[in-house]
Amino acid sequence: MIVKVTKPVLEIHDLTVSYGKNPILWNIDFSLPHGVLAGIIGPNGAGKSSLIKAIMGLLDVNSGYVRIFDSEMNAVRKKISYVPQRESVDWDFPASALDIVMMGTYHKLGLFKRPGKKEKELAIKCLEKVNMSNFQDRQISELSGGQQQRVFIARALAQEADIYFMDEPFAGVDISTENTIVELLKKMTKDGKTVIVVHHDIHSASRYFNWIIMLNLHLVASGPTDKVLTEELLQKTFGGKLALLSDVGDLIKQKGFDPLKN
Amino acid sequence: MTFDHNAFLIIITGALIAISCGLLGTFLILRRMAMIGDAISHAVLPGIVLAFLFSQQREGIAVIIGAGVLGIIATLIIDYLSTKIKLQHDASIGVTFTWLFAIGIILITLFAGQIDLDQDCVLYGEIAYIPIDLWILPNGTIMGPRVLYVALINVILVIFFIMYLFKELKITSFDAEFASSIGISTGIINLSLMGMVSYTTVSSFEAVGAILVLALLVVPPATAYLLTSNLKRMILYTLIIGVFTSLIGYYVAYYINGSIAGAMAGVSGIFLLFAIIYSNFAKRIIIFSKA
Numbered sequence: 001m002i003v004k005v006t007k008p009v010l011e012i013h014d015l016t017v018s019y020g021k022n023p024i025l026w027n028i029d030f031s032l033p034h035g036v037l038a039g040i041i042g043p044n045g046a047g048k049s050s051l052i053k054a055i056m057g058l059l060d061v062n063s064g065y066v067r068i069f070d071s072e073m074n075a076v077r078k079k080i081s082y083v084p085q086r087e088s089v090d091w092d093f094p095a096s097a098l099d100i101v102m103m104g105t106y107h108k109l110g111l112f113k114r115p116g117k118k119e120k121e122l123a124i125k126c127l128e129k130v131n132m133s134n135f136q137d138r139q140i141s142e143l144s145g146g147q148q149q150r151v152f153i154a155r156a157l158a159q160e161a162d163i164y165f166m167d168e169p170f171a172g173v174d175i176s177t178e179n180t181i182v183e184l185l186k187k188m189t190k191d192g193k194t195v196i197v198v199h200h201d202i203h204s205a206s207r208y209f210n211w212i213i214m215l216n217l218h219l220v221a222s223g224p225t226d227k228v229l230t231e232e233l234l235q236k237t238f239g240g241k242l243a244l245l246s247d248v249g250d251l252i253k254q255k256g257f258d259p260l261k262n
Numbered sequence: 263m264t265f266d267h268n269a270f271l272i273i274i275t276g277a278l279i280a281i282s283c284g285l286l287g288t289f290l291i292l293r294r295m296a297m298i299g300d301a302i303s304h305a306v307l308p309g310i311v312l313a314f315l316f317s318q319q320r321e322g323i324a325v326i327i328g329a330g331v332l333g334i335i336a337t338l339i340i341d342y343l344s345t346k347i348k349l350q351h352d353a354s355i356g357v358t359f360t361w362l363f364a365i366g367i368i369l370i371t372l373f374a375g376q377i378d379l380d381q382d383c384v385l386y387g388e389i390a391y392i393p394i395d396l397w398i399l400p401n402g403t404i405m406g407p408r409v410l411y412v413a414l415i416n417v418i419l420v421i422f423f424i425m426y427l428f429k430e431l432k433i434t435s436f437d438a439e440f441a442s443s444i445g446i447s448t449g450i451i452n453l454s455l456m457g458m459v460s461y462t463t464v465s466s467f468e469a470v471g472a473i474l475v476l477a478l479l480v481v482p483p484a485t486a487y488l489l490t491s492n493l494k495r496m497i498l499y500t501l502i503i504g505v506f507t508s509l510i511g512y513y514v515a516y517y518i519n520g521s522i523a524g525a526m527a528g529v530s531g532i533f534l535l536f537a538i539i540y541s542n543f544a545k546r547i548i549i550f551s552k553a
Contacts, residue, residue, distance in 0.1 A: 077443075078445075081443075090294075094495075106433055159444070
């Protein structure tokens with residue numbers, strides 16, 4: 001089930017991506033309306049991260065195209081923010097939390113220009129928004145996983161973008177960080193931003209997102225959460241394992257088999 | 263302790279080369295590319311030989327350009343092997359630089375009659391000859407040691423390079439994907455860094471030799487990395503360590519009457535040892551005070 005959108009902020013048409021010789025995304029075709037908090041869900045290896053990397057132009061695509069605000073990616077790059085997976089960088093890099101958040105202001109500076117007072121003030125404000133103002137001078141390797149993720153989110157905020165792509169922002173973070181980030185994302189979408197999040201937990205997905213994209217190499221579904229998050233589509237997305245479990249459930253119902261009694 | 267004109271020239275030249283190498287080496291270390299410096303310094307050999315064949319000059323801009331081009335080609339081959347062919351990154355480096363170095367050696371032997379290239383000189387350099395290798399203008403004016411000028415030009419260009427591209431070098435070293443996502447061309451930044459590394463190694467070879475160049479590219483930044491977790495301080499410490507490496511290395515060589523380049527490289531290793539002891543000691547104190 002793929003809900004078509006009129007006046008989309010993001011439109012992906014027939015996107016196919018491969019890694020080496022193996023295709024990792026097939027014919028992805030969907031669009032997103034303005035102001036949604038969208039979750040991309042699917043099993044491991046479904047191509048969730050690859051999808052947003054391909055949208056950002058970080059992966060070569062075999063076919064298809066991506067349009068954002070009805071333009072080419074490169075024409076609107078300044079309005080787009082990308083948050084890579086936390087594990088993708090070396091946190092022993094000699095930098096403070098503030099240094100990293102300042103990187104969110106670089107795209108506005110252009111070549112050869114250095115960040116100044118204005119950029120620093122913005123970065124400090126963004127650290128406040130993720131409750132990290134006490135850690136601005138802390139060396140990043142001394143931060144916990146949750147705090148590092150907050151620094152990444154603060155860096156994205158410093159970009160002052162209109163669309164945000166976040167790769168697994170809730171992976172390996174503590175529950176308070178997860179709540180802080182979710183509240184922040186909900187507030188951002190209220191303010192008119194569009195946020196797309198790669199997410200691995202189906203259970204929290206219905207609470208967090210008002211739009212769901214289900215992916216397993218192919219696009220399974222894309223639409224408002226209440227329409228899309230059905231058992232049937234989840235089975236289609238997660239395939240084998242869930243299907244097997246529900247088959248067992250059906251068998252138990254049919255035959256009146258109760259493992260607790262036997 | 264003696265301090266004469268010649269000592270001064272040698273120490274200053276060594277310090278200038280240490281500064282160029284240290285500035286670039288800092289970013290090589292942070293990109294986990296320390297061995298790329300090693301690879302490039304070998305891979306440039308065919309470029310040097312070809313440039314020499316065409317220009318018939320061992321010094322001069324042609325050799326630098328030849329080396330720079332080969333350095334960039336080496337980087338591209340390494341990138342191609344590791345990202346497109348999916349050979350392991352270290353294997354890609356190992357294959358590329360040995361192969362290019364071999365081509366360089368073959369070229370030297372093929373054109374042996376026409377090339378006055380001393381391989382010993384490339385490997386070990388001879389910093390002690392700096393004061394007698396003078397730059398003399400066509401009208402006979404003596405301008406001073408030629409290599410000192412070469413090192414000075416190199417250090418000025420490297421400082422400009424690092425100053426103007428500091429933010430780009432920093433962001434692509436820390437998070438290349440994010441850098442690409444905001445439209446910074448990580449490939450071009452990487453190639454320009456490798457181009458500067460090629461230029462610097464070749465420019466420094468004849469003065470101090472390959473071994474000291476490689477030591478100065480890696481050891482002072484690695485030492486500084488252990489001492490601080492602030493990038494600007496890491497660069498500052500690298501420069502201080504580099505200058506003292508040159509100064510102390512010279513006098514060590516003087517007293518043991520040994521190779522100056524060898525002594526400088528050896529001293530840089532001893533600085534690293536001190537940093538290891540210090541950083542372990544400091545960590546223990548932190549653990550102790552927290553307990």
